[in-house]
Amino acid sequence: MNNYFDALETRDNAEREAALMAALPGQVAHAKNSSAALKEILKDVEPAGVTSRQALASLPVTRKHELLERQQATRSAGGDVFGGFSALGFGAHMPRIFSSPGPIYEPEGVSPDYWRMARAMFAAGFRPGELIHNCFSYHFVPAGSMMETGAHALGCTVFAGGTGQTEQQVQAMAQLQPAGYIGTPSFLKIIVDKAADMGVALPSVKKAMFGGEAFPPSLRDWFAERGIAGYQCYATADLGSIAYETQAREGLVLDERVIVEIVRPGTGDPVSDGEVGEVVVTTLNPVYPLIRFGTGDLSAVLTGPCPTGRTNTRIKGWLGRADQTTKIRGMFVHPGQIADIVRRFPEVARARLVVTGEMANDAMTLKVETACGGPDALAAKIGEAIRDVTKLRGQVELVLPGSLPNDGKVIEDARSYK
Numbered sequence: 001m002n003n004y005f006d007a008l009e010t011r012d013n014a015e016r017e018a019a020l021m022a023a024l025p026g027q028v029a030h031a032k033n034s035s036a037a038l039k040e041i042l043k044d045v046e047p048a049g050v051t052s053r054q055a056l057a058s059l060p061v062t063r064k065h066e067l068l069e070r071q072q073a074t075r076s077a078g079g080d081v082f083g084g085f086s087a088l089g090f091g092a093h094m095p096r097i098f099s100s101p102g103p104i105y106e107p108e109g110v111s112p113d114y115w116r117m118a119r120a121m122f123a124a125g126f127r128p129g130e131l132i133h134n135c136f137s138y139h140f141v142p143a144g145s146m147m148e149t150g151a152h153a154l155g156c157t158v159f160a161g162g163t164g165q166t167e168q169q170v171q172a173m174a175q176l177q178p179a180g181y182i183g184t185p186s187f188l189k190i191i192v193d194k195a196a197d198m199g200v201a202l203p204s205v206k207k208a209m210f211g212g213e214a215f216p217p218s219l220r221d222w223f224a225e226r227g228i229a230g231y232q233c234y235a236t237a238d239l240g241s242i243a244y245e246t247q248a249r250e251g252l253v254l255d256e257r258v259i260v261e262i263v264r265p266g267t268g269d270p271v272s273d274g275e276v277g278e279v280v281v282t283t284l285n286p287v288y289p290l291i292r293f294g295t296g297d298l299s300a301v302l303t304g305p306c307p308t309g310r311t312n313t314r315i316k317g318w319l320g321r322a323d324q325t326t327k328i329r330g331m332f333v334h335p336g337q338i339a340d341i342v343r344r345f346p347e348v349a350r351a352r353l354v355v356t357g358e359m360a361n362d363a364m365t366l367k368v369e370t371a372c373g374g375p376d377a378l379a380a381k382i383g384e385a386i387r388d389v390t391k392l393r394g395q396v397e398l399v400l401p402g403s404l405p406n407d408g409k410v411i412e413d414a415r416s417y418k
Contacts, residue, residue, distance in 0.1 A: 003309070005119045009309075016312065024051065025050050027284055027291070037083055042060075057270050061267075063293075063294035063296065067085060071102075086288055087289055095110060098140060098141055107288055108142065114285075115146040116150070116255055120255075121150055121182070124180075124245070125180070126207065129155060130157070131179055132159070133205070134162075134182050135181060135184070136211075138162050146240065163187065166190055170195045173205060174201070179204060183211075185219055189223075211233045214318065231245040233252075234252055234317065240283070243260075247308060248307040250302070250314070251302040251317060254313045261279075262300060265335040266322075266336035266339045266410055267335075269339075281295060294322070295322075298318070298407075300406075302316055319407070328355055329362050335410040337390055338352075341386060341389050345381070345385075347372035348368045350368070352405075352412060355411070355415055356414050365396070366382065369404055383396050
């Protein structure tokens with residue numbers, strides 16, 4: 001057990017799935033009963049029937065821009081700052097609220113490890129009794145509190161380094177001798193470079209858990225050359241921890257308290273394992289019970305278990321953004337419209353709108369995967385659907401199944417901006 005945070009990480013997949021699906025109807029019912037926004041969003045949903053992933057996939061997806069719009073609407077009316085999504089109001093049960101760009105306001109509850117970060121920290125090598133140097137921001141955004149509450153739940157002490165003041169960060173690390181660092185990878189690089197410039201050794205910093213930025217292999221190797229083993233975590237201000245990297249460095253393992261789907265961008269339709277799509281999360285958090293929350297991030301499921309023995313599903317990590325809304329000839333075209341077009345033609349498997357030309361002289365081609373015969377007639381019908389849905393004319397190119405790139409892109413902007 002010393003290799004794992006708890007027994008949940010190595011349980012049989014069928015046992016995990018049964019537990020998650022057993023908890024799902026209660027969470028949906030709680031969301032409807034305790035959240036004004038979700039009462040409206042899920043008004044036609046019978047919670048007792050949501051006992052499978054297939055049933056879950058029939059529920060609407062709430063995307064971040066919709067959450068923001070609801071918050072803005074209720075705030076402007078002098079109402080709930082959370083847009084009706086929080087199950088609780090202000091008081092001792094909500095010690096803090098935070099603000100992300102938008103602004104979007106997020107509540108923090110009182111449960112230990114509210115953001116569920118301790119598991120990710122354990123996988124990154126942190127252990128009870130250690131000192132962690134936390135360089136995530138402590139103001140406005142929840143990142144600093146996410147990590148601090150997770151570290152406390154793990155049994156660690158935290159130095160609240162926050163951001164900036166690089167020389168003071170170096171001095172604190174040299175004097176306090178923390179076991180490791182938590183923050184963005186770019187800021188730790190700045191600290192390590194500054195320490196070298198100052199002639200100050202930081203021998204105690206042997207591990208790090210990173211978030212908030214991409215962590216490419218080149219930077220991972222840079223830290224390794226300096227004796228620091230860095231690992232990624234994937235979390236959002238709305239949901240807390242979603243997935244984390246292990247010592248195997250083969251994708252990110254999902255957290256035990258979330259249900260994750262990968263859906264085709266612009267839709268709520270789950271894609272096959274391995275296909276890139278948008279990360280949609282249902283959380284079992286009773287304070288902020290988000291059901292099918294679209295993160296806007298792209299990823300894909302990796303097949304097989306983690307080599308470390310953790311049995312939960314793995315994803316590839318962050319692969320880009322799903323919001324590919326593009327302005328074409330003065331009109332906004334978004335992935336949901338492309339999905340609407342595809343739904344009209346059962347013989348079409350996938351589609352990708354490619355926008356070319358120069359600004360003010362746009363051309364768009366919808367590439368569709370199909371094995372159907374009679375391509376001329378099909379292409380003509382699809383062309384009519386493009387015009388009907390987008391109010392724009394576009395060309396249609398039929399390609400064989402499997403021809404389109406597996407990168408999650410539904411709209412590719414290939415225009416020249418020179």
